[in-house]
Amino acid sequence: MRSDRCILLFSRSPQAEARAKGLGGAGPLFRFARRRVERAARQLEGVDLFEPVQRGSGFAARLEDAFRQARERGYRAIVAVPCDAPALGARQLEAAFEALDRAGMVLGPAPDGGVYLLGIAARTDDGAAWLPAAVRWRTRHVLDDLRAARPGAALLPAWIDDVDDLAGLRRLAAEASGTGPAAGSAGS
Secondary structure (H helix, E strand, C coil), X not given: CCCCEEEEECXXXXXXXXXXXXXXXXXXXXXXXXXXXXXXXXXXXXXXXXXXXXXXXXXXXXXXXXXXXXXXXXXXEEEEECCCCCCCCHHHHHHHHHHHHHCCEEEEECCCCCEEEEEEXXXXXXXXXXXXXXXXXXXXXXXXXXXXXXXXXXXXXXXXXXXXXXXXXXXXXXXXXXXXXXXXXXXX
């Protein structure tokens, strides 16, 4: 029987992620990061891992469509995560679902003003609890815009370990080689 909770894996392919971030041949490292996130999601009991087909003309349209696909499959608590936050573990994912029990939205704030996690719980069938329209996606304003649209959103601890640049790539490479500080911690 399918759960009504899912981790929505919202990401590009590892190679496309590397190209989009100007990190050339880093596809294998993004593949490593993706596997860590998938493994963490599988550790959660009663939570499915769902990877939508991405459709739409821009980021906002693709994200909205991904949430729509998850809702159509019967998921009522959906936590969307990227694959560029390799140290995101089962503990943080479970905390997101716990927060959704109290609030209709949960956000994982990133230091750059974005979010490393976006969770939404269905409260009604009218879609009122789904994505707000006035969000400047993929900018430093995402977190502020989401909080303004949903002031009651729960906040997870701030996250610093996403891979958006060369410094993040170096941290990920150290983790992949087993020498970084978060090596082995993705499931915790």
